[in-house]
Every structure is written in structure tokens, then in C-alpha cells.
Amino acid sequence: xxxxxxxxxxxxxxxxxxxxxxxxxxxxxxxxxxxxxxxxxxxxxxxxxxxxxxxxxxxxxxxxxxxxxxxxxxxxxxxxxxxxxxxxxxxxxxxxxxxxxxxxxxxxxxxxxxxxxxxxxxxxxxxxxxxxxxxxxxxxxxxxxxxxxxxxxxxxxxxxxxxxxxxxxxxxxxxxxxxxxxxxxxxxxxxxxxxxxxxxxxxxxxxxxxxxxxxxxxxxxxxxxxxxxxxxxxxxxxxxxxxxxxxxxxxxxxxxxxxxxxxxxxxxxxxxxxxxxxxxxxxxxxxxxxxxxxxxxxxxxxxxxxxxxxxxxxxxxxxxxxxxxxxxxxxxxxxxxxxxxxxxxxxxxxxxxxxxxxxxxxxxxxxxxxxxxxxxxxxxxxxxxxxxxxxxxxxxxxxxxxxxxxxxxxxxxxxxxxxxxxxxxxxxxxxxxxxxxxxxxxxxxxxxxxxxxxxxxxxxxxxxxxxxxxxxxxxxxxxxxxxxxxxxxxxxxxxxxxxxxxxxxxxxxxxxxxxx
Numbered sequence: 001x002x003x004x005x006x007x008x009x010x011x012x013x014x015x016x017x018x019x020x021x022x023x024x025x026x027x028x029x030x031x032x033x034x035x036x037x038x039x040x041x042x043x044x045x046x047x048x049x050x051x052x053x054x055x056x057x058x059x060x061x062x063x064x065x066x067x068x069x070x071x072x073x074x075x076x077x078x079x080x081x082x083x084x085x086x087x088x089x090x091x092x093x094x095x096x097x098x099x100x101x102x103x104x105x106x107x108x109x110x111x112x113x114x115x116x117x118x119x120x121x122x123x124x125x126x127x128x129x130x131x132x133x134x135x136x137x138x139x140x141x142x143x144x145x146x147x148x149x150x151x152x153x154x155x156x157x158x159x160x161x162x163x164x165x166x167x168x169x170x171x172x173x174x175x176x177x178x179x180x181x182x183x184x185x186x187x188x189x190x191x192x193x194x195x196x197x198x199x200x201x202x203x204x205x206x207x208x209x210x211x212x213x214x215x216x217x218x219x220x221x222x223x224x225x226x227x228x229x230x231x232x233x234x235x236x237x238x239x240x241x242x243x244x245x246x247x248x249x250x251x252x253x254x255x256x257x258x259x260x261x262x263x264x265x266x267x268x269x270x271x272x273x274x275x276x277x278x279x280x281x282x283x284x285x286x287x288x289x290x291x292x293x294x295x296x297x298x299x300x301x302x303x304x305x306x307x308x309x310x311x312x313x314x315x316x317x318x319x320x321x322x323x324x325x326x327x328x329x330x331x332x333x334x335x336x337x338x339x340x341x342x343x344x345x346x347x348x349x350x351x352x353x354x355x356x357x358x359x360x361x362x363x364x365x366x367x368x369x370x371x372x373x374x375x376x377x378x379x380x381x382x383x384x385x386x387x388x389x390x391x392x393x394x395x396x397x398x399x400x401x402x403x404x405x406x407x408x409x410x411x412x413x414x415x416x417x418x419x420x421x422x423x424x425x426x427x428x429x430x431x432x433x434x435x436x437x438x439x440x441x442x443x444x445x446x447x448x449x450x451x452x453x454x455x456x457x458x459x460x461x462x463x464x465x466x467x468x469x470x471x472x473x474x475x476x477x478x479x480x481x482x483x484x485x486x487x488x489x490x491x492x493x494x495x496x497x498x499x500x501x502x503x504x505x506x507x508x509x510x511x512x513x514x515x516x
Contacts, residue, residue: 104395116304188313
């Protein structure tokens with residue numbers, strides 16, 4: 001009996017010792033790792049899922065702890081991820097060595113179901129350069145810029161302001177982000193596609209395309225965060241989000257297919273009329289291809305061009321406007337300063353007008369937009385903290401060494417973290433998280449920052465072609481609203497950016513309008 005007790009106690013001591021060793025080893029293994037922790041096979045996926053609802057703040061925390069560049073992120077099944085918020089690294093990736101940082105095959109696999117294989121967003125090399133050259137030539141034309149300004153003016157004063165006037169008179173609650181998405185959808189469809197969807201009518205009609213388009217982009221983004229075998233299995237079995245994505249893709253493709261067919265017929269009818277100049281970029285794109293190559297885009301190329309145009313012109317501007325008005329809710333003094341600037345412009349205008357009331361009803365001109373230095377500063381500060389595109393995702397085509405010494409392996413996923421850059425003390429100082437438009441002013445005049453400190457429109461060869469048009473659009477919308485209406489949020493709550501290709505607001509931004 002005593003021998004049994006001794007043996008039992010001996011095994012108990014061994015068990016306790018092994019348990020202690022396991023606990024200490026686990027604590028050392030996970031405690032010694034830099035965030036994010038890496039798990040066998042799954043990499044940092046569990047940490048990503050756990051921090052999904054606050055992803056951008058979490059990755060910012062990680063990159064700050066890592067000194068500006070995080071290199072120890074292992075995706076599912078040992079795929080390498082490198083994230084950086086270092087301006088020198090960002091310049092190296094986006095400009096200096098841009099040819100070595102490409103979209104890559106996996107990026108195309110993830111997003112091609114919604115954008116199309118031939119989308120300019122997904123292409124590299126010769127195909128991308130051909131598309132880019134054609135589009136950039138058209139964006140540079142004075143006639144295109146005039147068309148864009150005329151469309152912006154018309155939609156703001158014939159749709160946005162009448163809707164706001166009705167909301168103010170009837171006490172309606174508007175979803176501000178939805179309104180801006182409708183405005184930019186109508187805008188981009190008019191001056192880029194030559195088609196008016198009328199989504200910003202006073203009754204705010206349903207838009208099946210917009211619902212399907214937004215949902216398909218979310219599903220594609222989730223693909224990027226999941227192991228490839230998982231979402232590919234769902235797609236093969238037509239289950240879950242892949243089943244819904246297939247339905248949404250059909251809605252999107254049917255919609256843009258109708259537009260493409262309509263424009264193709266128009267171009268064929270106008271082919272012999274050399275003096276007829278199309279008034280939208282899609283017909284201009286077709287005309288340029290006909291004159292240069294003797295043919296038109298294939299159906300797939302044309303569809304991809306439409307989807308890319310809608311994505312580029314709709315989501316970025318609407319997202320930036322929604323965040324800007326949210327920031328005004330938190331900083332009423334900034335709104336007061338903007339209003340003072342706008343009234344100053346109107347007062348200078350009224351000196352040459354007999355009726356002062358007419359000067360308030362008269363739309364702002366393009367020249368007057370250039371005088372709005374404080375408004376431009378506030379808009380730039382808002383986009384610094386809430387960039388429409390929070391991260392640029394690329395793939396290393398070959399081994400690379402970044403300026404800070406970081407080694408990047410061939411095939412690694414490389415993230416340029418624009419959201420995190422706006423929150424780096426090393427770039428913006430101790431007050432980097434504060435909303436301060438004055439950091440953009442010098443002697444009362446707006447002064448821009450280095451493009452690689454503030455790369456909200458991306459930079460290098462992939463820099464956004466429509467940045468000037470988008471900036472004018474946003475200023476025109478903001479000044480036209482602020483000078484006439486006080487916008488107040490309803491049901492204020494904690495705001496966290498929504499994970500996606502665009503930095504959406506994580507809840508419906510409900511507002512009431514009050515006439516000034």
C-alpha cells in the first residue's frame with residue numbers, strides 16, 4: 001500500500017511539473033512574440049478575427065509597436081505579410097520600385113468576380129499601361145474637366161439641395177452616407193458613363209445595383225482575409241457568402257451590360273460623324289480605341305471599365321464626405337470657421353450686387369472655391385485621419401529591401417497603411433490624433449504636404465487620375481450645404497471605421513437638417 005502511494009505521488013509530482021513547464025513555455029512562446037501573435041497553420045488570422053471590428057486601430061497599434069513597419073505577420077499557411085506606415089518605405093513601394101510591387105495573381109483571384117479580369121484596378125504590366133495611358137489622356141482634356149464641373153454643379157443644385165430643403169421643412173431624418181453615395185453614383189454615371197440613374201430623386205428610390213455592388217465588394221474583401229481553400233470551397237459548393245456573391249455579381253453585370261450595349265450602339269451610330277464629340281469618358285474611351293486600334297473593347301473589357309469607373313468615382317468621394325460631416329459634428333468650432341470663410345466670400349461678392357439676398361442664393365464659382373483655404377485645410381485634415389482608401393495592397397514580384405532595412409520576400413503581401421500613417425507621431429507630432437485644420441495653413445493660406453506623407457490618392461504610377469475633380473466636387477458639395485444648413489447627427493454613438501476597400505462608417509449616419 002505504501003509503495004502504491006509513493007508511485008501515485010511520484011506520478012502526481014511529474015504531472016504537476018509537466019503542467020508547470022507547459023504553462024511557462026506557452027507564456028514564454030506567446031509573451032515573447034511581438035503582436036500580432038502567430039498560431040500554427042493559422043498565422044495571425046485568429047488575432048485578425050478577434051480585432052475585426054476595430055481592425056484599423058489594431059493594425060495601427062501593431063505598426064507603432066513595431067517602429068513603423070511590421071514584418072512578422074504570417075497569414076494562413078505561412079503566407080508572408082508586411083505592413084508599413086513609414087513614408088520612405090511607402091515612396092519606395094509606390095514610386096521608386098513600383099515595378100516590383102504589383103497587384104499579383106492572388107489579388108486578381110479575390111476581386112475579379114466583381115471588377116472583372118480586365119479591370120485597371122487588377123492589371124499590371126503592358127495591359128495596365130495601355131489602359132492607364134488612354135484614361136489619363138482623357139482626364140487631362142479641358143473639355144472633360146468642363147463636363148465634370150457642369151455635372152457637379154447641376155447635381156448639387158438640382159438634387160442635393162432640393163432634397164436637403166425638403167428634409168429641413170418636413171423634419172426628415174436622412175442617412176447622410178447613403179445620400180452621398182447616391183450623389184456620387186449619379187455624378188460618376190453622368191459625366192463618366194453618359195448615363196443618369198436618377199438615384200438621388202426626392203423619393204430616394206431603391207437602387208438594386210448599389211446594394212449588390214456594395215455587398216459584392218464586402219464579400220470579396222472577406223475573401224482576402226480568409227484562407228484561400230476556405231472561400232474557394234464555398235465558391236465550388238455555392239454556399240454562404242459565395243452564393244450571395246454570385247447573385248450580386250449577376251445584378252452588377254446585368255446593370256453595366258445594359259449601359260455597355262447602349263453606349264456601343266451609340267458609338268456605332270456616330271462612327272461616321274467625326275464632328276460629334278462624346279460628352280462622357282466611356283464613349284470617349286471607345287472613340288479613342290476605335291481611332292487608335294480600329295476596333296472597340298470586348299464585352300468583358302467594356303464591362304470591367306464600367307465597374308472600375310463606378311468604383312473609383314462613387315465610393316471614395318462619398319466616404320470622404322461622410323467622414324467630413326461626422327468630424328464637423330465633433331468639432332463645431334471648425335464648422336463656425338468654415339461658415340465665416342464662406343460668408344466672407346459672399347460679402348465680397350455682395351459689394352457688386354444690388355440685392356444681398358441674391359448673393360446667398362447664387363452658387364459658388366470655381367474661382368471662389370480656390371479662395372476657401374480653411375475649408376480645404378479642414379477637408380485635408382479629415383482625410384488625413386479618415387482616408388477614403390485606408391490601405392494599398394500589393395505583392396512583391398521579387399525579393400526587395402526597403403529603405404529602413406526591412407527584407408521583403410518574393411510573393412509577400414505588402415500593405416501601405418495610409419490610415420496608420422495619419423496616426424504616427426513620427427510624421428504628425430504628438431497631436432497626430434487631434435483634428436486640427438490649422439496644421440495645413442501657413443499665413444492663412446492652404447499649404448499641401450509631401451505626397452508620401454499624405455498619400456490619400458495613392459502615389460507613383462498608380463496615383464488617382466481623378467484627384468483634382470474629386471477635390472473640387474467635395475468642396476462644392478460641402479460649401480453648398482454648410483452655408484445653407486446646419487447638419488445634426490441623430491442617435492450619436494461611438495464611431496469605428498468599417499473594414500473594407502473603402503473606409504466606410506460602421507453605422508448609418510442619421511442626420512436632421514436645419515435651415516440657417
